[in-house]
Amino acid sequence: MVMALIASVPGTLPAAAEVDSFVSDDFDSVVLDPVWSVVDGRGDGSVATVGAGSGTNNSLRVMQPAADEDFEVEAKFDTAPSKKYQSMGVLVEGAGGYLRFDYYSTGSQLRFFAAELSGGSGTSLVDVAAPSGTSLWLRVSRSGGAWTVSTSTNGVDFTPRVSFSSSLSVSSVGPFVGNYSSKSAPAFTGLVDYFFNTAAPIVPEDGGGPAEEYSVSVSTVGSGSVTRSPDLASYPAGSQVTLTAVPDEGWSFDGWSGGVSGSQNPVTVTVSSDLAVTATFSEDGQPPGRR
Numbered sequence: 001m002v003m004a005l006i007a008s009v010p011g012t013l014p015a016a017a018e019v020d021s022f023v024s025d026d027f028d029s030v031v032l033d034p035v036w037s038v039v040d041g042r043g044d045g046s047v048a049t050v051g052a053g054s055g056t057n058n059s060l061r062v063m064q065p066a067a068d069e070d071f072e073v074e075a076k077f078d079t080a081p082s083k084k085y086q087s088m089g090v091l092v093e094g095a096g097g098y099l100r101f102d103y104y105s106t107g108s109q110l111r112f113f114a115a116e117l118s119g120g121s122g123t124s125l126v127d128v129a130a131p132s133g134t135s136l137w138l139r140v141s142r143s144g145g146a147w148t149v150s151t152s153t154n155g156v157d158f159t160p161r162v163s164f165s166s167s168l169s170v171s172s173v174g175p176f177v178g179n180y181s182s183k184s185a186p187a188f189t190g191l192v193d194y195f196f197n198t199a200a201p202i203v204p205e206d207g208g209g210p211a212e213e214y215s216v217s218v219s220t221v222g223s224g225s226v227t228r229s230p231d232l233a234s235y236p237a238g239s240q241v242t243l244t245a246v247p248d249e250g251w252s253f254d255g256w257s258g259g260v261s262g263s264q265n266p267v268t269v270t271v272s273s274d275l276a277v278t279a280t281f282s283e284d285g286q287p288p289g290r291r
Helices: none
Strands: 003-007 037-040 046-048 060-065 071-077 086-094 097-105 110-118 121-129 136-143 146-152 159-165 170-179 188-197 216-221 224-229 240-247 251-258 267-270 275-283
Touching (some): 060 086, 071 086, 071 170, 086 188, 097 146, 110 159, 121 159, 170 188
Antiparallel strands (some): 003 046, 003 188, 037 060, 086 097, 086 170, 097 110, 110 121, 136 146, 146 159, 224 240, 251 275
C-alpha cells in the first residue's frame, strides 16, 4: 500500500522535546498512523492512505518527531515529477530552519536538488540531473554534523549526490510533495510507498499478507438496479469499483446516497471501508423523489 500526497502548490513544526527515534512506516493501512502530523502550508492539498528558497516552508508534508541524533532514513516514491514545478522528497526540520532533499522536474528533465534554510536564508547544496524510473528512492544519512544523501532507481544501487556539514538541531522528519512556483503550477499526486528508519525497517514491507477487504452493498429506491464492476463479494483496501445505476423502462435515475453522493452515473469509488450505497429512481413524469 502507498500514501498519496496531493499537492496544488509549495510552517514548521515546533521544536520537539525529548523524543525517541522516528519510526518506519510502510503505510500498510487505510488510516495514517497517528505518529504523523499533516502539514498543509497552503491549505490546498490532501493526504490519502515539493532554488534554495527562503521564508516559510509551505509544502504539503507529513512529519513525525525525531531525536537529534545520528540516523538514516530511506524513502521510496512510486511516482516521478514529470511537469515543470512538481517536486517530492524528504524534509528534515529543526529549530530555525530545515534541510530539503528532493526530485523535481524542469518539464523536460528530472533533477535532484538539496538545500539548507537557516534564519530565513537558503543555501543550495546540489542541483544535478537524476535518472528517472518507475519508482525513486532517497536515502539521507546523518552522523554528527556530517550528512550524505543518495538516490536510486531500484532500491539496491544508491548513488551519492551530496555530502555536507550542518549544525541543524533536528526535531522532525518526513516526506513531502509540492509545486514550487509562485504562479500557476500543475497539481501533483505523489505516492509514498514507504518511509523507513533503516535502523528498524519493516520486513516484509506491507506485512507480506493480504490487504484488508471491505464490502460494497447496494440497494435501490424506486424501479431500477445497480451493477458493480468488478462484482466481488469483498474488495481489497485501495481498490476501485464502478457503480452503474440502470433505471427500468419509464423510470429515471435521480442520484446516490449513503456511501456515495451526487448523480454521476456511472461513478467510480475507491474502497477504504465498508460501503452501503443507495440508488434512487423516479418515475418519468414525476418530480424527483416522488414515486
